[in-house]
Amino acid sequence: MSFRQPLLRRLAVLPIALLAAFATACADEYPQTTFSPVTELGAAIDDVFMTAFWWTMVILGVVVVVLAYVLVRYRSRPGVEARKIYGNNLAEILWTAGPAVIVVLILVPTVRTIFFTYSEPPEDAMVVEAVGHQWWWEFRYPELGIRTANQLHLPVGRPVEIQLSSADVIHNFWIPRIAGKRYNYPVVALPEGAPQPKNHNRLVFTIDEAGEYMGQCAEFCGTSHALMQMLVVAQPEAEFDAWVAGMKEPASAVPEPGTIEARGQEVFITGGCMACHSITGTTATFGRIGPDLTGFGSRWKLGAGAAENTPEQLARWIQHSESLKPGSKMTPFPQIAGEDLEALVAYLQSLK
Ligand code: CUA
Numbered sequence: 001m002s003f004r005q006p007l008l009r010r011l012a013v014l015p016i017a018l019l020a021a022f023a024t025a026c027a028d029e030y031p032q033t034t035f036s037p038v039t040e041l042g043a044a045i046d047d048v049f050m051t052a053f054w055w056t057m058v059i060l061g062v063v064v065v066v067l068a069y070v071l072v073r074y075r076s077r078p079g080v081e082a083r084k085i086y087g088n089n090l091a092e093i094l095w096t097a098g099p100a101v102i103v104v105l106i107l108v109p110t111v112r113t114i115f116f117t118y119s120e121p122p123e124d125a126m127v128v129e130a131v132g133h134q135w136w137w138e139f140r141y142p143e144l145g146i147r148t149a150n151q152l153h154l155p156v157g158r159p160v161e162i163q164l165s166s167a168d169v170i171h172n173f174w175i176p177r178i179a180g181k182r183y184n185y186p187v188v189a190l191p192e193g194a195p196q197p198k199n200h201n202r203l204v205f206t207i208d209e210a211g212e213y214m215g216q217c218a219e220f221c222g223t224s225h226a227l228m229q230m231l232v233v234a235q236p237e238a239e240f241d242a243w244v245a246g247m248k249e250p251a252s253a254v255p256e257p258g259t260i261e262a263r264g265q266e267v268f269i270t271g272g273c274m275a276c277h278s279i280t281g282t283t284a285t286f287g288r289i290g291p292d293l294t295g296f297g298s299r300w301k302l303g304a305g306a307a308e309n310t311p312e313q314l315a316r317w318i319q320h321s322e323s324l325k326p327g328s329k330m331t332p333f334p335q336i337a338g339e340d341l342e343a344l345v346a347y348l349q350s351l352k
Contacts, residue, residue, distance in 0.1 A: 031213070031214040032176045032177075032214050032215075032216065033176060033177065034046060034049070034176045034177070034180075036177060037177055037178070038177050038178060038207055038208060038209040038211065038213065038234070039177075039178050039179060039205040039206060039207050039208065040205065040206060040208070041116075041117060041178070041179045041180075041203070041204070041205040042176075042177060042178055042179055042180075042205070044113045044116050044117070045113060045117070045179070045180050047109065047113070048109055048110050048113045051105075051106060051109055051110075052106050052110075055102050055105065055106055058102075059099075059102070117179075117180065117203075119204055120204075121159060121161035121202070121204040122159045122204075124158070124159060125158075125159040125160060125161040125204060126141070126143065126154075126155070126158055126159070126160050126161070127141070127142055127143055127161050127163060128140070128141055128152070128154070128160060128161070128162050128163070129141075129142060129162075129163045129165065130152070130162050130163065130164050130165075130173055130184065131165050131166060131167055131184070132164075132165070132166040132167065132168075132169075132170075132171025132172075132173070132184035132217065132221070132228075133166070133167045133168060134168050134169065134221060134222050134224070134228075134327075134329060135217070135221065135222065135223075135224040135225060135227055135228040135304060135325070135327070135328075136149055136150055136228060136291055136303070136304040137149060137150050137152070137217075137228070137230045137304060138167070138291065138292070139152050141244075144244050144248070145248065146244060146247040146248055146280070146294075147278075147292045147294075148247065148291075148292055148294065148295060149291030149292055149293075149299075149304075150229070150230050150231070150291065150299060150301075150304045150305070151230065151231050151233060151298075151299045151300060152215075152230055152231070152232045152233070153232075153233045153235060153240060153243050153244075154207055154232060154233070154234050154235070154240070155207075155234075155235060155236070155237050155240035155241075156207050156208065156209065156210050156234050156235060156236050156237065156240075157206065157207070157208065157236075157237065158206065158237065159204065159205070159206045160204070160205060160206065160207070161202055161203075161204050162202060162203045162204075162205075163200050163201075163202050164182055164183065164184045164185070164200055164201040164202060164203070165184055165185065165186070165200050166184040166185060166186040167186070168186060168221075169186065169221050169222065170183060170184065170185060170186065170219050170221065171183075171184040171217045171219055171221050171228070172184065172217055172218035172219035173203070173215070173217075173218075174215055174216055174217070174218035175213050175214070175215030175230070175232055176213075176214075176215070177213045178203075178205060178207065178213055178215075178232065179203050179205055181218045181219075182201050182202075182203055183201055183219065184201070184219075185200070185201065207232075207234040209234065210234050210235055210236055211234055212231055212232065212233055212234070212300075213231070213232040213234065214229065214230075214231060214232075215229065215230040215231070215232060216228070216229050216230070217229075222327060223326045223327030224306070224325050224326055224327050224328065227303065227304060227305055227306045227325050227326075228304050228305070229301070229304050229305030230304065230305075231299075231300045231301075231305075246295065246352075247280065247294055247295055248280065249280075249281065250279075250280055250281045250294055250295060250351065251281075252297070252350055252351050252352050253279050253280060253281030253282050253294070253351065254281055254282065255347065255350065260342070260343050260346045260347075261343070261346055261347045261350045262347075263339075263340075263343040263347075264343035264344045264345070264346050264347025264348065264350075265282065265347050266343075267336060267340045267341075267343055267344040267347070268282075268284065268344060268347060268348070269282070269283060269284060271333065271336055271340070271344070272331075272333070273287075273333075273344075274286075274287050275287055275289075276288075276289040276290035276330075276331075277290045277291065277292065277293045278292045278293065278294070279292070279293050279294050279296075279351065280292075280294040281294070289329075290329075290330060293348060293351060294351065295351055295352060296348050296349070296351045297309075297348065297349045297350055297351045297352040298351075298352045302314060302317055303317060303321065303324055303325045303328065304325075306324045306325040306328075307324045307325075309349070311342075311345045311346070311349065314345045314348060314349065315341050315342070315345050317330075318333050318336055318341065318344065318345070319332060319333060319334045319336065319337070319341070320332050320334065
């Protein structure tokens with residue numbers, strides 16, 4: 001007995017340790033959590049999860065209590081013969097009907113929510129086309145005539161319809177605080193302006209809280225799948241309209257002559273960048289293979305989350321993007337160096 005006492009005492013620490021481990025889950029902000037939705041769509045999915053979760057907890061509780069009761073009440077004792085029971089109609093009816101009722105109580109809200117996640121967009125919904133590329137996101141606003149990449153600006157309080165497609169392989173659009181995952185299929189990656197068939201996936205939601213929400217491609221799509229991130233910037237209507245105006249006619253696109261930015265723009269135009277990239281307000285307007293760089297200087301990161309958007313990282317990205325993002329399809333430009341590189345970096349970061 002004497003050697004068991006410390007063991008028991010040590011075991012008593014276990015629940016405290018478990019509780020502490022659970023408590024760490026409340027310790028920090030989780031940018032990609034599904035538990036604090038900011039849209040009615042996310043809230044509906046969260047409700048279904050919680051419904052199933054609490055029913056599971058009820059079942060766990062009942063099973064544990066009954067098990068504990070049986071273990072204590074019917075434990076082996078000297079001189080007491082175990083009672084053997086063969087069949088009990090009441091018990092059998094209860095353990096068949098009980099789970100059946102619970103399944104129905106989970107099934108009904110689940111099916112209702114599945115249909116809700118596929119609801120038709122309202123008439124006034126703003127359309128955004130989210131096109132997956134290896135490994136970045138293109139966002140087109142056909143009604144507004146603007147395009148951007150990786151950083152998706154959306155207005156708060158206005159219904160949005162995201163039309164999902166891909167330019168190459170299957171990707172998966174996932175912004176946990178906004179909605180569940182949904183596939184980007186390659187079938188509808190048509191040239192801009194072409195009539196879009198209506199067989200693409202879509203997500204319809206209204207954001208009800210301004211903020212920044214992280215998202216991530218959720219389908220393994222090749223080498224840099226993990227570096228295919230996006231940031232949603234949800235803004236009050238007026239702020240969003242100001243952003244749209246700035247994207248349509250970016251004052252920053254044409255720098256003062258004689259400045260380092262002006263030299264940088266020249267490097268951009270003559271150095272080959274414009275074969276793949278566009279910047280609204282300049283002569284570089286036809287490059288479609290790489291991300292549109294209008295407003296690039298305000299993006300939270302570069303390379304769809306591959307690196308911080310700093311001059312050092314951007315210079316490295318231009319010269320050897322693959323060193324920051326394995327498999328990157330961007331042509332490396334080691335020949336852009338020295339003052340040219342410095343000027344190009346300054347120009348790109350001035351685009352706000
Ligand atoms: Cu795109 Cu994973």
